[in-house]
Amino acid sequence: xxxxxxxxxxxxxxxxxxxxxxxxxxxxxxxxxxxxxxxxxxxxxxxxxxxxxxxxxxxxxxxxxxxxxxxxxxxxxxxxxxxxxxxxxxxxxxxxxxxxxxxxxxxxxxxxxxxxxxxxxxxxxxxxxxxxxxxxxxxxxxxxxxxxxxxxxxxxxxxxxxxxxxxxxxxxxxxxxxxxxxxxxxxxxxxxxxxxxxxxxxxxxxxxxxxxxxxxxxxxxxxxxxxxxxxxxxxxxxxxxxxxxxxxxxxxxxxxxxxxxxxxxxxxxxxxxxxxxxxxxxxxxxxxxxxxxxxxxxxxxxxxxxxxxxxxxxxxxxxx
Amino acid sequence: xxxxxxxxxxxxxxxxxxxxxxxxxxxxxxxxxxxxxxxxxxxxxxxxxxxxxxxxxxxxxxxxxxxxxxxxxxxxxxxxxxxxxxxxxxxxxxxxxxxxxxxxxxxxxxxxxxxxxxxxxxxxxxxxxxxxxxxxxxxxxxxxxxxxxxxxxxxxxxxxxxxxxxxxxxxxxxxxxxxxxxxxxxxxxxxxxxxxxxxxxxxxxxxxxxxxxxxxxxxxxxxxxxxxxxxxxxxxxxxxxxxxxxxxxxxxxxxxxxxxxxxxxxxxxxxxxxxxxxxxxxxxxxxxxxxxxxxxxxxxxxxxxxxx
Numbered sequence: 127x128x129x130x131x132x133x134x135x136x137x138x139x140x141x142x143x144x145x146x147x148x149x150x151x152x153x154x155x156x157x158x159x160x161x162x163x164x165x166x167x168x169x170x171x172x173x174x175x176x177x178x179x180x181x182x183x184x185x186x187x188x189x190x191x192x193x194x195x196x197x198x199x200x201x202x203x204x205x206x207x208x209x210x211x212x213x214x215x216x217x218x219x220x221x222x223x224x225x226x227x228x229x230x231x232x233x234x235x236x237x238x239x240x241x242x243x244x245x246x247x248x249x250x251x252x253x254x255x256x257x258x259x260x261x262x263x264x265x266x267x268x269x270x271x272x273x274x275x276x277x278x279x280x281x282x283x284x285x286x287x288x289x290x291x292x293x294x295x296x297x298x299x300x301x302x303x304x305x306x307x308x309x310x311x312x313x314x315x316x317x318x319x320x321x322x323x324x325x326x327x328x329x330x331x332x333x334x335x336x337x338x339x340x341x342x343x344x345x346x347x348x349x350x351x352x353x354x355x356x357x358x359x360x361x362x363x364x365x366x367x368x369x370x371x372x373x374x375x376x377x378x379x380x381x382x383x384x385x386x387x388x389x390x391x392x393x394x395x396x397x398x399x400x401x402x403x404x405x406x407x408x409x410x411x412x413x414x415x416x417x418x419x420x421x422x423x424x425x426x427x428x429x430x431x432x433x434x435x436x437x438x439x440x441x442x443x444x445x446x
Numbered sequence: 447x448x449x450x451x452x453x454x455x456x457x458x459x460x461x462x463x464x465x466x467x468x469x470x471x472x473x474x475x476x477x478x479x480x481x482x483x484x485x486x487x488x489x490x491x492x493x494x495x496x497x498x499x500x501x502x503x504x505x506x507x508x509x510x511x512x513x514x515x516x517x518x519x520x521x522x523x524x525x526x527x528x529x530x531x532x533x534x535x536x537x538x539x540x541x542x543x544x545x546x547x548x549x550x551x552x553x554x555x556x557x558x559x560x561x562x563x564x565x566x567x568x569x570x571x572x573x574x575x576x577x578x579x580x581x582x583x584x585x586x587x588x589x590x591x592x593x594x595x596x597x598x599x600x601x602x603x604x605x606x607x608x609x610x611x612x613x614x615x616x617x618x619x620x621x622x623x624x625x626x627x628x629x630x631x632x633x634x635x636x637x638x639x640x641x642x643x644x645x646x647x648x649x650x651x652x653x654x655x656x657x658x659x660x661x662x663x664x665x666x667x668x669x670x671x672x673x674x675x676x677x678x679x680x681x682x683x684x685x686x687x688x689x690x691x692x693x694x695x696x697x698x699x700x701x702x703x704x705x706x707x708x709x710x711x712x713x714x715x716x717x718x719x720x721x722x723x724x725x726x727x728x729x730x731x732x733x734x735x736x737x738x739x740x741x742x743x744x745x746x747x748x749x750x751x752x753x754x
Contacts, residue, residue: 167556168666195552281710312710317721320667324706326660327458331706334454346562346665353565353661375663376564 154212157189158396163220178392201226209234238401251403259409261444263384264294268301269433270365271339273426274381279310281337285319297444325350333362352377372420382422456586463699464597465652469677471604472648479641480621480744484540486649487674488547493653495551498664501566514654522646526639533748552666565662591659605688621742683731685739
């Protein structure tokens with residue numbers, strides 16, 4: 127037995143020596159790696175940002191890599207491994223990657239790190255942050271909702287009010303108030319981003335209380351809100367956010383949606399345009415968000431268009 | 447308006463508890479035979495995906511539920527082989543099944559792209575719409591999806607089978623004293639296989655009902671949200687008795703439905719505390735009820751036939 131172990135160990139050492147000797151020098155100039163919290167085929171945030179990176183790769187000839195479905199516990203090790211492999215830009219795709227990116231960024235000062243869907247650069251010169259404007263999205267959604275309510279009661283449903291969602295809620299409320307100060311607002315947290323059944327029931331609870339416009343800011347669970355408003359027998363309508371609810375969930379009761387251009391964000395990050403150590407918020411001006419109209423009245427569409435130009439002109443004060 | 451909110455809450459409580467009740471009825475039989483099927487959370491998740499997928503492609507909820515049952519049977523066989531034949535640790539095996547289910551459903555769902563955009567056919571109400579307008583009982587009972595009634599019916603059937611049939615008596619005997627049961631000429635292994643398969647079928651069908659009685663959509667990332675674990679607690683709270691377990695499931699459903707509605711009130715109680723409410727009640731109920739319950743004597747213990 128000892129002999130076998132000795133032979134195996136010797137072989138392992140020999141292979142590692144030869145492997146080291148045969149190592150090729152790969153040109154990593156302009157290379158980009160993206161770390162995803164979900165699957166690159168999730169037809170949502172992960173897939174679209176990944177596709178943005180692929181577009182950048184085909185247009186600019188960038189070498190790319192990705193790691194999908196990375197759990198919180200694996201984050202640091204995966205990011206460190208990519209930095210060791212020499213990727214010049216490493217993108218952590220999602221608000222949960224901030225701390226892990228900062229940890230590895232301190233160890234690799236010559237590598238650029240991008241905290242995507244975040245705003246904190248952790249004071250590191252080699253770390254940037256980029257996100258779409260949740261504030262602008264919330265404001266435009268609020269204008270749509272205010273022009274869609276008949277009962278004067280509007281509600282937002284989200285998984286958890288993290289910083290981005292809270293910012294979206296605040297600007298949404300401001301828009302409601304700007305259109306009609308008497309509109310009542312409430313919000314429900316389902317504490318789950320994928321439980322469509324819970325989102326369905328939360329929506330029913332709001333409809334029973336007379337809320338006739340629902341504004342979901344959920345990931346895949348948003349399908350539950352779409353289904354519940356469609357089942358409400360015209361008691362409620364929906365204003366979507368993040369995704370185009372009419373297209374994504376075939377939602378008949380969608381008045382409109384404020385969509386996030388995740389593909390565009392992934393593209394910008396991969397091209398290296400955001401590696402200046404600063405925090406970037408991509409709003410309407412940068413094509414980060416768009417307003418989609420479905421059943422919104424012409425008056426509502428005009429109000430949203432006016433809000434868009436006012437936001438661009440800096441006439442509306444919302445924190446970003 | 448308050449009256450309508452209460453009616454809506456009662457209706458939601460029953461609808462929410464239906465998948466829990468169905469899953470719990472199967473789990474009662476498994477635990478009564480001495481095996482804890484910890485994998486019901488994962489099996490439920492697989493059933494949720496299977497239900498939506500088959501309902502979408504076959505355009506039939508009956509076929510979808512049948513497919514869920516077949517899937518449950520297969521998964522039940524795997525769990526039974528591991529925990530009964532190979533005598534693996536029941537908790538570890540269950541956790542493994544749950545982790546595998548999350549990964550497997552994520553991968554399979556990533557291929558079924560069309561299902562993200564189209565809603566599967568869902569269950570309608572059992573009674574005609576005119577009956578939904580009857581005061582109080584109309585919206586609370588008659589507007590319930592077909593599956594709520596099935597869940598309650600299954601609870602009564604489970605109670606009858608467990609206490610009034612020879613097979614039910616055998617299951618209880620196996621859980622309390624497998625050696626004596628074997629001496630009496632019964633196959634302990636066969637009975638444990640049967641109850642585990644039954645509990646897995648129930649969990650899978652419950653998962654199918656979870657999606658098909660409401661949104662008609664599946665979402666990757668573990669959309670069952672710990673319902674399987676709540677069922678495990680409900681079975682203990684209910685003292686392994688079908689009727690008491692049914693009420694434990696209803697209590698959880700009612701609390702979860704209530705916490706969503708309480709969030710919209712101008713309450714000084716933080717939202718996070720309200721979200722904890724169903725779990726706090728479960729823990730409190732467990733603490734009170736466990737002492738009063740009669741635990742199956744070989745609950746969670748592996749059966750070694752060679753020692754009999």
